Amino acid sequence: MTIPHGSGNLVGLPFPTAAKPRVRDIGLRANLRRATGTIRAKRAAVVEEVERTGDWEPLREAGRAIKAWTMRNLPELLERFETAATEAGAVVHWARDADEANRIVGDLIRARNQREIVKVKSMATQEIGLNEALAAQGIEATETDLAELIVQLAGDEPSHILVPAIHKNRSEIRELFAARMPGTDASLTDEPAALAEAARRHLRAKFLSAKVAVSGANFAVAETGTLVVVESEGNGRMCLTLPETLISVVGVEKILPRFADLEVFLQLLPRSSTGERMNPYTSMWTGATDGDGPSDVHIVLIDNGRSATLADEVGRQALHCIRCSACLNVCPVYERTGGHAYGSVYPGPIGAILSPQLTGVAANKSLPYASSLCGACYEVCPVKINIPEVLVHLRQEAPKNAAEKSAMATMGWVMRSRRRYEAGLRAARMGSSPWRGKGSLSRLPWPMSGWTSSRDLPVPPRESFRDWWKREAAEGTGANGEGE
């Protein structure tokens, strides 16, 4: 039986095609350089504090181990979560894919006769394209996270997991607010405090009138049925407490076995994501409580390719991700392309291994190659996801073009025999001998034209190492040549 893959906002143009205009977008490059540099430095400083006491590596290992154990026991833990949440007064729904999840959420909202809802920043709802699906049903969803609001007002897509509007600078945001946000004063400046105040005034009215809020969750505790959202602005807290109905869309991999496990993740996550010791707002709710917060609580657990990912013993570690974005911020590829080049709501190194697994590698075959395998992502990952290992693993599954396949097969055949290998060396030296006088080549045909577009390539010298070794041995100079 094949396990179905996911759908939604997970596939775009091939990475090299989508990356090209972004690499050449000077404004974008400047925004990304500044923003990733700032977050990188903040993270490094607060992680170093914990490294100094010797606690960071044990914390990471604990995070990894808890997630690995969770994945091995996911079916039982999910049922346990459902039981606990239901006993606490929540209604748990199960969605196989994006369409099913969108339908469940839309039906719940329409059954309550609502046309406007407020939203907490959530990757899961971006993944399934909830806002667009609701709009098609005549429901207007307002993003209340400042950066998500910016992206929504611009009719844009998020380009970072934590900072969705990282590709915009503050003067661009000022222009956007002035043009698109109702009630914005033309005298608005691009001071961050002024921009936040304008958004606050705009959102306040939405908070006070909304009857339904939609959120995601950072963690779902199987033991107690508790959902957890961590955030910085307090806008999430407003959505999670004021409306009567709260609908949370949660990927099945967000499960933690025990409440006490939060101890590990609430230390790992803020330091890795915003570079803070602790995030300003941590909201937790367990079902519904009379007279305290929403009385009508729903949880939509989505699969959308996660079971298929779980079936891959090497690739399943991508499901350990806690969406901190540390890997994006250190990635030299992400820093030069931004998130849109990845064509998925999950960009950067984690996106390059998560998106192809959710959709199936064949549907997303360029992403496993969108990395130089430098390993910076693995080094910072708070739950030790070996991203380079999974990238290489997924490359095995990616469909290949025939020319590359036959070149690789030939190369493999040559390398399996000394005689063929030595003949290959001779052929390479002879083939390039007309250019030896030049020292290097600056123009080569496809596929090496990709190399020479910006780099020269040296010409092999007349004598290979092995020929030198043989000659020196024969001449009896002890293969030394130093004359000592």
Add this chain to the structure above:
Amino acid sequence: MRIALFITCVNDLMFPETGKAVVRLLRRLGHDVDFPAEQTCCGQMHANTGYRAEAVPLAKRFAGVFDPYDAIVSPSGSCAAMVRDSFPGLAPGDGRVASVSARTYELSELLVDVLGVTDTGAYFPHKVTYHPTCHGLRMLGLGDKPLSLLANVRGIELADLPAPDECCGFGGTFAVKNAEVSTAMLTDKCRNALSTDAEILAAADNSCLTHIGGGLSRMRAGMRVMHYAEILAAREHDRGPSAGHTGEGVLR
């Protein structure tokens, strides 16, 4: 101790001077080194590009060729990392592969950890900046071993490379498949290298050096690249960095 040189296919063809430097250096330090001529390629390109099935026989072949030796040394961080980090996973349950894999060292590991060398007795009167390549840095965990050896070279002036741990953008086939992004990364590496005002950028991997050197050459930057083994092997009577190290005008 029986030491075997794993030259790597790229060095065998393109950069024989690096191999010669390793041989000279080890002999000067009083160690015998052999070159098993049966060796070919470790299969790194196959494994990393998605052709694992082609890499498996190469890993097993490698183990057969190098099994008779106590230590295998390679002047390439990424090929040494391939053997040590990836080989056991390519041939699970193959004891010989696992054993040979564990006996394989990058040059600075052999010198510092196994042979206890701190000063190679080299003389190299040039300004040098050192780039710690990604696989050496993160997969092998070379730390400051190569730099500590370079620091003891007489006459050398070492300049710190800004953002040293950032990838140069090579990444094997990445440089061709994603040439735009690779070039953008290379530009920043070259900018940082040139800001040091050094004459030479050194590293533990000729693949990365081919990439950085190819960029510097294209820009006519007036800065060249060199494998650090060639610096550690250099002596007082050698004639400068442009002679004896370029092997028939190989510009890197």
